[in-house]
Amino acid sequence: MAERLVVIGGDAAGLSAASQARDRRGPDDLRIVAFEKGAHAAYSACGIPYLVGGEVTDVESLVARRPEVFRDELAIDLRLRSEVVEIDLGRRAVEVHDHRDGERRWEPFDQLVVATGAVPVRPDLPGATAEGVHGVQTLDDGIAILRTLRERRPETAVVVGAGYIGLEMAEALVRRGLKVSLVDAAEQPMGTLDPDMGALVADALRDLGVEVHLGERIEGFAESGGRVTAARTENLELPADVVVLGLGTRPNSGLAEAAGIPVGETSGIVTDRRMQTSVEGVWAAGDCVETFHLVSRRPVAIALGTHANKQGRVAGINIGGGYAAFPGVLGTAVSKICEYEVARTGLSSAEAAGAGFETVEETVESTTRAGYYPGARRMRTKMIAERGTGRLLGAQIIGGEGAAKRIDVLAVAVWHGMTVEEMTGLDLSYAPPYAPVWDPVLITARKTAERVGQAAGRDGRRS
Amino acid sequence: MAERLVVIGGDAAGLSAASQARDRRGPDDLRIVAFEKGAHAAYSACGIPYLVGGEVTDVESLVARRPEVFRDELAIDLRLRSEVVEIDLGRRAVEVHDHRDGERRWEPFDQLVVATGAVPVRPDLPGATAEGVHGVQTLDDGIAILRTLRERRPETAVVVGAGYIGLEMAEALVRRGLKVSLVDAAEQPMGTLDPDMGALVADALRDLGVEVHLGERIEGFAESGGRVTAARTENLELPADVVVLGLGTRPNSGLAEAAGIPVGETSGIVTDRRMQTSVEGVWAAGDCVETFHLVSRRPVAIALGTHANKQGRVAGINIGGGYAAFPGVLGTAVSKICEYEVARTGLSSAEAAGAGFETVEETVESTTRAGYYPGARRMRTKMIAERGTGRLLGAQIIGGEGAAKRIDVLAVAVWHGMTVEEMTGLDLSYAPPYAPVWDPVLITARKTAERVGQAAGRDGRRS
Numbered sequence: 001m002a003e004r005l006v007v008i009g010g011d012a013a014g015l016s017a018a019s020q021a022r023d024r025r026g027p028d029d030l031r032i033v034a035f036e037k038g039a040h041a042a043y044s045a046c047g048i049p050y051l052v053g054g055e056v057t058d059v060e061s062l063v064a065r066r067p068e069v070f071r072d073e074l075a076i077d078l079r080l081r082s083e084v085v086e087i088d089l090g091r092r093a094v095e096v097h098d099h100r101d102g103e104r105r106w107e108p109f110d111q112l113v114v115a116t117g118a119v120p121v122r123p124d125l126p127g128a129t130a131e132g133v134h135g136v137q138t139l140d141d142g143i144a145i146l147r148t149l150r151e152r153r154p155e156t157a158v159v160v161g162a163g164y165i166g167l168e169m170a171e172a173l174v175r176r177g178l179k180v181s182l183v184d185a186a187e188q189p190m191g192t193l194d195p196d197m198g199a200l201v202a203d204a205l206r207d208l209g210v211e212v213h214l215g216e217r218i219e220g221f222a223e224s225g226g227r228v229t230a231a232r233t234e235n236l237e238l239p240a241d242v243v244v245l246g247l248g249t250r251p252n253s254g255l256a257e258a259a260g261i262p263v264g265e266t267s268g269i270v271t272d273r274r275m276q277t278s279v280e281g282v283w284a285a286g287d288c289v290e291t292f293h294l295v296s297r298r299p300v301a302i303a304l305g306t307h308a309n310k311q312g313r314v315a316g317i318n319i320g321g322g323y324a325a326f327p328g329v330l331g332t333a334v335s336k337i338c339e340y341e342v343a344r345t346g347l348s349s350a351e352a353a354g355a356g357f358e359t360v361e362e363t364v365e366s367t368t369r370a371g372y373y374p375g376a377r378r379m380r381t382k383m384i385a386e387r388g389t390g391r392l393l394g395a396q397i398i399g400g401e402g403a404a405k406r407i408d409v410l411a412v413a414v415w416h417g418m419t420v421e422e423m424t425g426l427d428l429s430y431a432p433p434y435a436p437v438w439d440p441v442l443i444t445a446r447k448t449a450e451r452v453g454q455a456a457g458r459d460g461r462r463s
Numbered sequence: 464m465a466e467r468l469v470v471i472g473g474d475a476a477g478l479s480a481a482s483q484a485r486d487r488r489g490p491d492d493l494r495i496v497a498f499e500k501g502a503h504a505a506y507s508a509c510g511i512p513y514l515v516g517g518e519v520t521d522v523e524s525l526v527a528r529r530p531e532v533f534r535d536e537l538a539i540d541l542r543l544r545s546e547v548v549e550i551d552l553g554r555r556a557v558e559v560h561d562h563r564d565g566e567r568r569w570e571p572f573d574q575l576v577v578a579t580g581a582v583p584v585r586p587d588l589p590g591a592t593a594e595g596v597h598g599v600q601t602l603d604d605g606i607a608i609l610r611t612l613r614e615r616r617p618e619t620a621v622v623v624g625a626g627y628i629g630l631e632m633a634e635a636l637v638r639r640g641l642k643v644s645l646v647d648a649a650e651q652p653m654g655t656l657d658p659d660m661g662a663l664v665a666d667a668l669r670d671l672g673v674e675v676h677l678g679e680r681i682e683g684f685a686e687s688g689g690r691v692t693a694a695r696t697e698n699l700e701l702p703a704d705v706v707v708l709g710l711g712t713r714p715n716s717g718l719a720e721a722a723g724i725p726v727g728e729t730s731g732i733v734t735d736r737r738m739q740t741s742v743e744g745v746w747a748a749g750d751c752v753e754t755f756h757l758v759s760r761r762p763v764a765i766a767l768g769t770h771a772n773k774q775g776r777v778a779g780i781n782i783g784g785g786y787a788a789f790p791g792v793l794g795t796a797v798s799k800i801c802e803y804e805v806a807r808t809g810l811s812s813a814e815a816a817g818a819g820f821e822t823v824e825e826t827v828e829s830t831t832r833a834g835y836y837p838g839a840r841r842m843r844t845k846m847i848a849e850r851g852t853g854r855l856l857g858a859q860i861i862g863g864e865g866a867a868k869r870i871d872v873l874a875v876a877v878w879h880g881m882t883v884e885e886m887t888g889l890d891l892s893y894a895p896p897y898a899p900v901w902d903p904v905l906i907t908a909r910k911t912a913e914r915v916g917q918a919a920g921r922d923g924r925r926s
Contacts, residue, residue: 330890
């Protein structure tokens with residue numbers, strides 16, 4: 001008799017797992033049912049800010065694969081608006097609340113993939129449930145913001161949270177002609193960047209016309225007739241016809257935890273490198289799990305589509321009878337903020353200190369192309385190396401068009417524990433339309449290596 | 464008494480060596496004299512096609528540092544139009560022919576850097592010395608082509624040689640409104656690419672309006688009144704008011720060889736990893752040396768400004784009393800051909816076979832950005848892996864804007880001998896303006912890993 005695979009969650013992680021399992025095992029060997037509580041599946045949540053900003057005009061273009069494709073071509077029984085409300089590991093079954101007919105049913109499984117994603121952090125503040133206060137977690141959230149823009153013609157917006165999503169949403173709303181205020185309790189936007197790099201981002205936002213309020217904590221929202229009218233901090237009252245909450249997410253692991261599946265210190269579900277939980281045949285992948293940071297060697301929970309896809313694939317290959325492992329992450333991230341490209345990998349300065357490293361750092365101003373070639377843009381590259389060894393621990397880039405993707409070169413270098421001195425010899429590509437003859441990566445490695453040498457010289461003098 | 468460092472060649476390698484040596488040793492400790500036979504020094508030869516094409520309008524912008532800067536700020540006695548005609552290792556002196564006053568003088572050295580660059584391959588064919596037949600080796604060549612364009616208003620051009628420089632020059636001349644024919648004896652442009660990738664480049668050139676003649680060998684040039692009028696192959700007579708020879712270069716090692724400094728099988732000067740020749744205190748760097756290919760493990764001579772800069776720096780650090788090593792190369796290269804970005808690293812298919820590898824290959828079509836994000840361009844990524852181990856031996860990329868620089872990620876992967884399977888886990892950056900959720904690098908690694916697995920399956924069946 002065929003085994004039955006149940007997948008909880010119809011997005012990147014869950015459907016990657018389902019597809020990979022199907023790739024290796026036919027419908028007669030493995031039946032696959034995927035439950036998605038929302039009305040959409042298999043879409044790019046990362047595309048929502050561009051949908052709101054208008055760069056992407058067709059909602060459907062964010063959907064990677066239509067539900068019919070899963071059903072008809074992959075024999076994956078994808079059921080939308082079907083919310084799994086309980087996992088019973090003893091019976092090996094899940095209870096599904098079908099929002100289409102209101103019924104609840106128990107569905108048995110032999111193998112289970114928990115891919116429940118993340119939940120947005122929503123402050124428990126006065127007025128937080130007023131109309132016009134939006135999250136940016138699901139495609140439905142994005143569609144709701146678009147509807148508010150169209151139907152209410154708001155003039156003012158407050159974006160709460162200056163992380164990647166908050167910044168992308170602030171820019172999107174400026175594009176739509178709104179007067180936008182951005183509020184964050186931290187002293188800089190993009191808290192995962194070092195302060196010097198974060199300050200550049202704040203400047204770019206101000207240049208765009210965003211009112212940037214840092215070090216301000218939202219205390220509540222004013223409303224009138226059930227609709228939001230303003231956001232309040234201790235010191236400010238900011239008019240807001242629309243509010244967007246971009247306060248980050250945490251792993252949506254409650255369902256798993258209630259069933260007795262272990263979750264870790266990050267509140268993400270714990271898996272082995274094959275993405276299996278401590279329960280045989282129960283797998284987890286995507287934003288709901290915690291993973292391993294290859295530099296800090298600590299568990300981390302990072303909600304990112306690229307990890308979700310990889311982890312889902314790994315789970316699916318293993319369910320399919322193959323072998324695959326997810327090795328861990330470097331915290332690589334990239335974002336577009338106005339004309340700035342912003343990217344990071346490995347540990348920031350503060351993260352490195354938190355992991356017990358003593359660091360040597362250098363920041364270099366350079367250009368994306370040969371200085372004389374048209375379209376050369378300024379870029380700033382920062383490297384963080386371990387004192388003594390010179391091992392690259394992390395890097396950050398801010399610059400114009402063509403700057404950010406260089407972070408991937410640095411990610412591979414961090415992956416291999418390269419020293420900045422070794423990096424100076426790397427055979428990177430050069431032609432005037434693409435790089436100065438000393439690529440910014442190489443020149444920053446050189447300058448950082450010089451700093452490492454100076455620090456070693458000081459160390460030497462003490463002995 | 465101060466040591467005396469003589470540098471032969473006033474470009475990337477020679478002047479990097481001089482600058483680095485100066486950085487570490489003051490003028491009282493080390494006198495530095497650099498002889499450059501041409502009228503220009505420290506310029507970007509790679510910028511010449513863009514000068515000819517008009518993207519770069521100011522000749523001076525190609526000059527990285529003015530001669531006065533070397534003299535006044537770095538105490539490097541840079542002498543232009545000063546050609547070293549002999550090296551006497553016994554006397555430790557060089558004979559310099561000063562083209563400014565016609566005199567010849569012997570100049571002593573304690574340390575010597577040979578940075579004599581490359582010489583263009585020029586066919587010994589009838590008419591090859593006619594007016595209007597140009598090389599593209601030096602800034603003077605570039606200026607001469609510009610002068611021909613301005614003064615003779617040519618309508619037709621033949622570019623001989625379909626390597627990077629030939630292609631860049633063909634595009635430059637099309638930009639100037641000329642009718643351009645491109646001729647190469649090989650069956651594809653860019654012989655260092657695999658044929659399937661080279662065919663795409665040929666198509667792009669044809670789309671640009673270039674007449675592409677492959678498999679045709681130039682047999683001579685017709686002239687009238689001393690000026691070129693046409694280029695002839697066995698089968699064709701191609702009208703040519705101007706001819707550009709882009710047939711590649713070879714190491715300019717004759718001066719060194721005549722002095723008894725060993726040159727290798729590539730005709731490049733042999734050095735150790737510190738860039739010292741077998742003669743104590745005699746160093747060499749740049750296009751005139753041969754270096755080590757890290758994948759084929761064979762000597763190679765690759766004329767490229769980025770290697771010249773690195774090697775010169777290494778020589779200069781060692782002369783300055785430090786320690787630095789040049790580790791070798793991967794053959795990384797990138798070029799812009801019309802709207803195409805073209806890049807490679809490691810070994811091509813043919814090169815891998817030549818080095819004794821049996822390979823498994825895969826080519827993947829993808830996009831530079833998320834498919835739904837504006838400006839997403841098609842790109843094709845090819846990976847060449849060793850059969851059995853799955854080790855990445857080389858990669859090639861052709862695509863639209865944003866494609867080519869990804870080659871650097873692959874260069875670092877080849878550098879570390881990563882397997883394509885290991886690469887599938889790499890934490891590369893993702894956001895819709897920069898990549899699909901599966902970056903082309905990752906998806907190609909996945910597909911190549913699948914091929915490696917299939918090949919291993921076949922191997923397994925035989926046992």
